[in-house]
Amino acid sequence: xHPHFVDYAIIAIYFVFVLGIGFALRGRMKTSDxxxxxxxxxxxxxxxxxxxxxxxGALEVMGHAANAAKYGMYVNHxxxxxxxxxMCFVGVFMMPFYYGSKVxxxxxxxxxxxxxxxxxxxxxxxxxMALLVSGIDLYAMAILFQRLLNWPFWASVIAxxxxxxxYIYLGGLTSSIYNEVLQFFLIVFGFLPLxxxxxxAVGGFAGLKASLPxxxxxxxxxxxxxxxDNPMGVNWxxxxxxxxxxxxxxxxxxxxxxxxxxxxxKNMASAQRTPLIAAVPKMFFPxxxxxxxxxxxxxxxxxxxxxxxxxxAYNYNQALPVMLGSLYPSxxxxxxxxxLLASFxxxxxxxxxxxxxxWTFDIYQTHINPGKPDHHYLSMGRLATVxxxxxxxxxxxxxxxxxxxxxYLQLLFAFFNAPLFGTFLLGMFWKRTSAHSGxxxxxxxxxxxxxxYTLYHFHYIHYPSDMAANFYQAIWAFAVCFCVxxxxxxxxxxxxxxxxxxxxxxxxxxxxxxxxxxxxxxxxWAIGILALCAVLNIIFW
Amino acid sequence: xxxxxxxxxxxxxTVYGAILIIYGMVADPSIFQEKxxxxxxxxxxxxxxxxxxxxxxxxALRATRHSES
Numbered sequence: 001x002h003p004h005f006v007d008y009a010i011i012a013i014y015f016v017f018v019l020g021i022g023f024a025l026r027g028r029m030k031t032s033d034x035x036x037x038x039x040x041x042x043x044x045x046x047x048x049x050x051x052x053x054x055x056x057g058a059l060e061v062m063g064h065a066a067n068a069a070k071y072g073m074y075v076n077h078x079x080x081x082x083x084x085x086x087m088c089f090v091g092v093f094m095m096p097f098y099y100g101s102k103v104x105x106x107x108x109x110x111x112x113x114x115x116x117x118x119x120x121x122x123x124x125x126x127x128x129m130a131l132l133v134s135g136i137d138l139y140a141m142a143i144l145f146q147r148l149l150n151w152p153f154w155a156s157v158i159a160x161x162x163x164x165x166x167y168i169y170l171g172g173l174t175s176s177i178y179n180e181v182l183q184f185f186l187i188v189f190g191f192l193p194l195x196x197x198x199x200x201a202v203g204g205f206a207g208l209k210a211s212l213p214x215x216x217x218x219x220x221x222x223x224x225x226x227x228x229d230n231p232m233g234v235n236w237x238x239x240x241x242x243x244x245x246x247x248x249x250x251x252x253x254x255x256x257x258x259x260x261x262x263x264x265x266k267n268m269a270s271a272q273r274t275p276l277i278a279a280v281p282k283m284f285f286p287x288x289x290x291x292x293x294x295x296x297x298x299x300x301x302x303x304x305x306x307x308x309x310x311x312x313a314y315n316y317n318q319a320l321p322v323m324l325g326s327l328y329p330s331x332x333x334x335x336x337x338x339x340l341l342a343s344f345x346x347x348x349x350x351x352x353x354x355x356x357x358x359w360t361f362d363i364y365q366t367h368i369n370p371g372k373p374d375h376h377y378l379s380m381g382r383l384a385t386v387x388x389x390x391x392x393x394x395x396x397x398x399x400x401x402x403x404x405x406x407x408y409l410q411l412l413f414a415f416f417n418a419p420l421f422g423t424f425l426l427g428m429f430w431k432r433t434s435a436h437s438g439x440x441x442x443x444x445x446x447x448x449x450x451x452x453y454t455l456y457h458f459h460y461i462h463y464p465s466d467m468a469a470n471f472y473q474a475i476w477a478f479a480v481c482f483c484v485x486x487x488x489x490x491x492x493x494x495x496x497x498x499x500x501x502x503x504x505x506x507x508x509x510x511x512x513x514x515x516x517x518x519x520x521x522x523x524x525w526a527i528g529i530l531a532l533c534a535v536l537n538i539i540f541w
Numbered sequence: 542x543x544x545x546x547x548x549x550x551x552x553x554x555t556v557y558g559a560i561l562i563i564y565g566m567v568a569d570p571s572i573f574q575e576k577x578x579x580x581x582x583x584x585x586x587x588x589x590x591x592x593x594x595x596x597x598x599x600x601a602l603r604a605t606r607h608s609e610s
Contacts, residue, residue, distance in 0.1 A: 006560065006564050009560065010557060010560065013553065013556060013557070014553075017549055017552075017553050020549065021544070021546075021549055024544045024549075025544055028544075046546060178544070178546045178549075181546055181550065182546075182549070182550055182553070185550060185554065185593075189554070189557075189586070189589075189590055189593070193577075193582055193586055197577055197578060197580070197582065200578055200580075201578055326576070327576055327577055327578075328576060328577065328582075329568070329572045329573055329575075329576040329577050329582065329583060330564070330568070330572065330583075331560070331561045331564040331565060331568070331583035331587070332561065332577070332582055332583055332586060335557065335561070335586075
């Protein structure tokens with residue numbers, strides 16, 4: 001890749017703007033609510049785009065393009081099956097609880113619904129993961145830019161980390177959200193030409209289908225009935241229940257990183273619309289991510305660049321960067337690189353803001369230093385930001401030396417989300433679920449996931465592919481958590497119903513939407529999104 | 542929260558659009574033959590970004606004018 005001055009100028013301008021936004025927000029961070037929750041004042045379209053961008057890090061973008069090159073259109077499931085139903089569910093059914101209960105974090109909701117030990121278990125797991133994952137984003141970014149542009153690893157890590165630290169220190173969650181919105185538009189403008197030029201290069205959709213190495217690549221659903229039929233080794237059970245239900249619902253409904261953006265919304269209707277607004281661009285994202293991945297493997301000049309003779313295989317992970325380098329002239333190249341950089345940085349920023357909220361409220365304020373005035377916790381939030389960034393830098397350097405660590409860390413993430421979804425599902429929809437059961441269910445679910453993974457890793461159990469193993473592991477962890485929670489509930493006292501108002505579906509008045517015009521009602525949005533998603537699934541069957 | 546995000550977004554895309562348009566006009570046309578299949582993508586996409594940037598900035602300015610009036 002040979003960038004010119006103009007490309008570097010585009011990247012530099014991005015840094016200036018990101019810092020500028022932070023400085024512009026500096027004076028408005030007066031209370032902990034301002035810093036951690038944006039004062040609950042952000043319009044729905046902004047929280048919606050931030051909701052999506054918080055999820056869509058550079059690792060996902062590059063990873064999905066790589067998977068598209070390797071497995072074909074099956075990857076669409078990660079956008080359609082895996083995200084749409086879950087996002088609609090969170091908007092229509094779960095946001096009323098999150099936003100209505102006025103909690104400041106997901107663990108805090110668990111305290112209200114269950115008890116303190118459930119909250120603490122979740123807070124510790126989540127804080128730990130958020131810290132480590134932010135380092136992964138730094139590492140991945142620095143490695144990529146070292147490879148593409150010969151930027152020294154340590155310089156990229158420290159420069160990006162410092163910029164993120166500054167803009168979050170100054171502007172808190174609002175800075176993070178605003179930069180996520182910027183990231184969203186940069187990704188759209190940065191990668192859409194890749195799809196356009198890519199299709200032109202292979203001769204449109206017809207040409208693309210003709211040039212794909214395997215006809216199954218052009219179909220999202222066609223080869224899913226048996227694992228052996230599709231290149232990923234995953235059958236329909238694993239896909240629908242593992243990916244489509246447990247993993248996706250577990251992530252979208254309970255991961256504080258995304259939920260936090262909904263909590264910042266200015267009112268209930270905006271909070272409910274947040275995931276629904278996010279679902280619309282998310283639905284069309286395969287155009288910018290899956291399509292370039294398919295083109296990478298179909299278009300021979302790019303395919304040849306991906307071939308690694310030393311390994312005798314394609315370097316699928318390089319699909320997106322190689323596409324950028326092959327099709328983008330200078331100017332647009334700078335924009336594409338900035339889009340990637342923005343995604344990495346805002347991915348890190350999202351983890352840092354989620355961490356500093358969970359640390360300050362669920363760990364520090366609860367167990368270490370309660371009862372202090374509000375500005376004490378605001379200062380702690382800023383301190384936690386710096387701490388998180390320093391740990392992130394450390395993690396990036398550790399992963400540099402043990403890069404299998406990256407896979408292990410991402411796996412750990414899955415240990416926590418799948419069972420947590422079981423805890424939430426029972427907590428929100430069954431008033432009988434007792435306080436103790438939350439903790440034991442969650443703990444057993446996590447242990448079940450760890451056990452399953454260990455058995456698979458040491459070959460005591462077998463699956464056709466790692467991905468299949470992940471999906472079944474999620475199903476298993478969810479099921480264990482669910483069952484243990486139910487069983488423990490029957491042996492323990494339920495919570496008093498008056499305490500659960502606003503936390504359980506049957507005890508909470510539904511938010512009034514009858515006074516809203518039809519195009520503002522969350523349920524209408526949800527139905528529209530699912531219908532549109534169904535149409536896309538049919539077109540790309 | 543005080544700062545209307547549409548304003549910085551409007552400005553940055555206007556700036557990016559202008560940069561791309563100018564570069565698209567002054568750059569050696571052979572780079573577009575080599576990379577973007579003969580299409581002067583910098584020029585066209587720069588134009589698209591400029592339009593978007595101006596549109597966003599206009600929305601932001603209109604909003605501040607409404608709240609002041």
